[in-house]
Amino acid sequence: MKTANQDIRPITTKINEKGNIEIGGCDLTELAAKYGTPLYVFDEETIKSMTSSYKDAFKQYPNISMMFAAKAFMTKAICRIMAREGFGLDLCSAGEIYTAKSSGFDMKKTLFNGNNKSYEDLVYALECGMETISVDNFYELEELNRAAKSKNKTIKILLRITPGIECHTHEYIQTGHLDSKFGFDLTQTDEAIQLIKSTYKNINLAGLHAHIGSQIFEKQVYYDEVEVLFKEIKRIKDRHNIELTEINLGGGLGIKYTEKDKPISVYDIADTITKAIEVYSKEYNVSLNKIYIEPGRSIIGTAGITIYKAGSSKQVPKGRKYVAADGGMSDNARPSLYQAEYTVEIANKPKAENTEKVTIAGKHCESGDILAKDIMLPKIEPNDIICLHTTGAYGYSMSSNYNRVLKPAAVLVNNGKSDIIINRQTFEQLCESDNIPDRLN
Numbered sequence: 034m035k036t037a038n039q040d041i042r043p044i045t046t047k048i049n050e051k052g053n054i055e056i057g058g059c060d061l062t063e064l065a066a067k068y069g070t071p072l073y074v075f076d077e078e079t080i081k082s083m084t085s086s087y088k089d090a091f092k093q094y095p096n097i098s099m100m101f102a103a104k105a106f107m108t109k110a111i112c113r114i115m116a117r118e119g120f121g122l123d124l125c126s127a128g129e130i131y132t133a134k135s136s137g138f139d140m141k142k143t144l145f146n147g148n149n150k151s152y153e154d155l156v157y158a159l160e161c162g163m164e165t166i167s168v169d170n171f172y173e174l175e176e177l178n179r180a181a182k183s184k185n186k187t188i189k190i191l192l193r194i195t196p197g198i199e200c201h202t203h204e205y206i207q208t209g210h211l212d213s214k215f216g217f218d219l220t221q222t223d224e225a226i227q228l229i230k231s232t233y234k235n236i237n238l239a240g241l242h243a244h245i246g247s248q249i250f251e252k253q254v255y256y257d258e259v260e261v262l263f264k265e266i267k268r269i270k271d272r273h274n275i276e277l278t279e280i281n282l283g284g285g286l287g288i289k290y291t292e293k294d295k296p297i298s299v300y301d302i303a304d305t306i307t308k309a310i311e312v313y314s315k316e317y318n319v320s321l322n323k324i325y326i327e328p329g330r331s332i333i334g335t336a337g338i339t340i341y342k343a344g345s346s347k348q349v350p351k352g353r354k355y356v357a358a359d360g361g362m363s364d365n366a367r368p369s370l371y372q373a374e375y376t377v378e379i380a381n382k383p384k385a386e387n388t389e390k391v392t393i394a395g396k397h398c399e400s401g402d403i404l405a406k407d408i409m410l411p412k413i414e415p416n417d418i419i420c421l422h423t424t425g426a427y428g429y430s431m432s433s434n435y436n437r438v439l440k441p442a443a444v445l446v447n448n449g450k451s452d453i454i455i456n457r458q459t460f461e462q463l464c465e466s467d468n469i470p471d472r473l474n
């Protein structure tokens with residue numbers, strides 16, 4: 034069965050009677066007029082379709098915990114949606130913990146990840162009521178034990194391991210290969226477990242965690258990942274007489290940015306994981322109480338788009354034609370960070386014929402500030418509304434104030450209604466943290 038991550042557009046996308054693109058029953062040109070541009074638009078139905086697909090696809094596993102990887106896109110409203118959908122949150126900084134907590138999220142359903150959690154971060158996580166920490170390295174084991182001891186608590190952990198699995202995705206978003214900054218190498222887990230047994234009395238090791246990368250299109254890597262985890266759990270049982278009962282398989286399912294991308298469905302991933310668990314729990318004689326998965330991009334990526342207003346353009350003699358949008362790398366770092374590609378449409382003339390090869394540039398002072406390179410589009414005029422699809426994941430969350438450009442607003446659309454979930458930043462907020470020392474007065 035097909036799932037929403039296999040489409041470029043949000044599931045409610047239509048061309049309305051005015052000939053404009055409409056998402057969640059809202060005309061994009063009207064949203065641009067009402068809220069200004071650039072604007073992130075999130076389609077609630079698409080988010081819901083993805084969370085429902087995950088729940089449905091894994092329904093034979095009552096012990097599965099779905100954790101939304103909040104770093105993909107996090108605001109208080111998104112935390113509320115995840116709570117409503119029965120998802121937990123995978124958090125990776127004190128700021129994300131703060132956001133979840135202040136949205137009223139049940140902190141028992143969150144997990145703390147990351148490769149350099151400080152003592153202060155760990156104390157804060159405990160104070161906020163988090164009950165599961167994925168420990169990445171020896172330094173964190175020591176700091177977490179100290180933090181838990183100071184709170185008179187025993188804290189449940191998973192050990193993040195590096196499974197040694199290479200997936201075919203951009204080098205910057207591979208995480209499970211052996212030369213990775215994340216997790217314990219499998220040659221280091223014995224030492225970690227010995228330390229936990231002998232010294233770290235405030236730590237309770239419950240299982241293993243791995244995350245092999247992001248924007249993954251292959252099933253086999255998940256199958257292999259399950260084997261690596263089960264094999265290691267069996268080895269730990271034989272060697273240390275400890276029975277681990279939880280595994281976390283991470284996230285990574287890919288989405289469709291352009292026609293070239295062929296992501297697999299949530300059902301494909303679920304079948305692969307289910308099959309692998311069946312096979313390897315027999316082979317290694319391991320039974321589990323809990324399996325976590327942590328999808329980020331695939332939950333929110335397709336649901337979000339960005340709309341911009343077209344401004345200046347430049348025809349390089351005998352070269353490219355550039356059209357500039359009123360945003361760029363400050364609201365979407367992905368093209369300049371890892372040559373990400375997008376599908377672009379003109380929201381006020383989606384049916385016009387593609388007659389020009391253009392490059393959509395941002396407005397920032399960097400030549401690398403390009404949103405989409407060499408794509409075929411209808412002729413773009415100033416004030417046309419440029420729509421970049423699939424910007425929902427790692428767009429706003431990687432945004433910056435480069436060039437002191439204000440961060441855009443975000444709206445959630447559903448059934449003809451639009452609601453602000455992030456207010457557009459103001460000039461006052463931009464300068465809020467600035468301070469002029471007395472001696473400069």
Ligand SMILES: *Cc1c(COP(=O)(O)O)cnc(C)c1O
Pocket residue numbers: 102104105123146244246247248283284285286327328329330331426
């Ligand atoms: C980023 C991350 C995820 C989510 O990855 P996606 O590709 O967005 O699904 C899950 N788990 C961990 C540990 C991560 O770092």
